[in-house]
Amino acid sequence: MDRHETHFEDVEEGDAAPEWKVEDLNRTMFVRYAGASGDFNPMHHDDAIAQKVGYPSVFGHGMFTAGTLSHYLTDWLGVGNLRKYAVRFRTQIFPGDTLTYGATVTRKFKEGDESRIDCELSVVNQKGDVVVAGTCTAALPTRG
Amino acid sequence: MVDKSIVGTVMGTTVFPIERGKIREFATAILDDNPHYQEEAAPIIPPTFSMTQAFWPRKTDGPPPNLGLNYARVLHGEQEFEYLAPIRAGDTITGTTRVTDVYEKEGKRGGTMAFVVIETDWRNQDDQAVLVTRQVLLETSKPATEGS
Numbered sequence: 256m257d258r259h260e261t262h263f264e265d266v267e268e269g270d271a272a273p274e275w276k277v278e279d280l281n282r283t284m285f286v287r288y289a290g291a292s293g294d295f296n297p298m299h300h301d302d303a304i305a306q307k308v309g310y311p312s313v314f315g316h317g318m319f320t321a322g323t324l325s326h327y328l329t330d331w332l333g334v335g336n337l338r339k340y341a342v343r344f345r346t347q348i349f350p351g352d353t354l355t356y357g358a359t360v361t362r363k364f365k366e367g368d369e370s371r372i373d374c375e376l377s378v379v380n381q382k383g384d385v386v387v388a389g390t391c392t393a394a395l396p397t398r399g
Numbered sequence: 400m401v402d403k404s405i406v407g408t409v410m411g412t413t414v415f416p417i418e419r420g421k422i423r424e425f426a427t428a429i430l431d432d433n434p435h436y437q438e439e440a441a442p443i444i445p446p447t448f449s450m451t452q453a454f455w456p457r458k459t460d461g462p463p464p465n466l467g468l469n470y471a472r473v474l475h476g477e478q479e480f481e482y483l484a485p486i487r488a489g490d491t492i493t494g495t496t497r498v499t500d501v502y503e504k505e506g507k508r509g510g511t512m513a514f515v516v517i518e519t520d521w522r523n524q525d526d527q528a529v530l531v532t533r534q535v536l537l538e539t540s541k542p543a544t545e546g547s
Contacts, residue, residue, distance in 0.1 A: 258433065277430065284430070291421075291428035292451050317475055318450050322429035325446035334435045335443045341479040 256356075258330045263363070263370035263395040272331045272358040272374075277323060280315060280352045288319040314347035320354070320378050320387045327356040328376075332393045338371065342389035346380075353381045358391070369394040401513040401538060402467055403501045410463040410496035410517065415452045417444060419488035425451065441487040446480060449521065449532055452494065466498065466515065468538050476514065477535035484529045486521075492529060494519040499533075510540035 256275035285299045294316055297304045305313045321342045328337060348354065355378070362373040376389035419441070425448050426436035436442045486492060500516035514535055521530040 284428075288428045291425045293453075318447060318478070319429070321478060322425075322445065322447045322450075326426075326429045326431040326433075329431070329433065329446065334433065335485050337446050337480075337482050339479070339481050340446050341477065343477045344475060 256327060256330050259332075261332055261395060263372070263397045266360050266363070266372060266395075268360055268363055270360045272327075275327050275330075275356040276353060277356075278353045280348060280350055280354065282313060282350055285313060285315045285319065285350075288316050288322070292316065292318060294318070310347075312349055314349050317342075317344040317387070320344075320348055321389075323354070324356055324376060324378055324387060324389065328358065328374075328391060328393070331358065332395065336393045336395060337391055338369075338394055339392040340389070341391070342376070342387050344387060345385050348380065348386055354386065355379045361390075366394075370397050371395070401501050401503075401515060405466050405498050405515070406501050408464055408466065408498045410498065413452050413494045413496070413519075415449070415492050415494065415521075417486060417488050417490045417492065421451070422448065422488055439488075441489050443485045443487055446482070447478075449480070449486075449492075449494075449530060450478075463496075468515065468536070472539045474537045474539065475534065476537040477533075479531075479533040479535075481531040481533075482529075483531070484523070484527055486523065486529050490529075491524045492521045493523075494521045494530075494532075506539065512540070513538040 256273055289295050289299055299313055299316050302312050325340060358374045358376050360372050361375050364371055371392055371394050374391050376391060377385055378387040380386050422442050422444055423436055426445055429445060496517060496519040499518040502514050503511050506512045514537055517534045519532045523529045
């Protein structure tokens with residue numbers, strides 16, 4: 256998504272971040288993530304092995320989804336502003352899937368000298384299944 | 400099921416030099432073309448970058464202790480990060496990993512699931528606490544068919 260300079264004053268509890276979609280996932284994305292992360296579990300790049308244990312094809316790393324979700328958050332809230340980030344893995348992602356990323360502000364508060372928000376997070380596939388659910392806390396700049 | 404006495408087990412220590420080129424490669428892999436990662440001399444790491452350390456061999460410690468888990472039935476169920484201070488290219492962070500909790504729950508589709516929480520406390524070259532990562536592993540009573 257486009258990068259924003261979100262300030263504390265710009266968001267209210269209940270607000271949703273602009274949605275972001277990644278369309279038509281492909282094997283190259285999974286292989287690039289394998290190389291960058293070092294996670295060469297063959298279920299993520301070798302169709303023959305994935306099919307042997309009953310999957311239709313390779314599937315993406317859970318941390319690919321969690322990593323792209325964190326990218327969505329830094330585009331919206333800024334690099335270096337996350338204070339907590341937690342994800343739960345619900346189901347796999349496959350080549351051809353389209354993922355929709357979303358975040359909703361659940362709380363605005365002060366913590367020490369920081370102006371913080373809590374958010375609920377989700378990544379949903381084209382069938383409406385939640386792939387990853389999560390929460391985050393971020394410290395935002397103020398206009399004061 | 401999982402032996403609760405594994406709580407407190409120290410899994411090892413990892414020394415992790417933070418390299419600019421690796422940050423750029425990782426940012427590209429999470430589809431992020433933010434100029435911060437490409438152009439800054441000492442970029443802050445992406446939020447999940449520390450996961451790459453899991454695949455570095457811990458040669459100084461030898462292999463981690465055996466937790467008695469059946470890895471054919473183990474899934475990565477959850478992952479958490481607490482960011483205490485920025486980590487930038489050029490830093491060296493050292494993580495100590497421990498088993499901090501073990502608990503069981505009834506699965507939605509029958510069978511008991513065991514949860515093992517593995518926590519790593521990361522400190523930088525100035526001995527400042529910078530990051531806590533928490534991984535929740537699930538051991539299912541049947542072979543793994545979901546999760547990552």
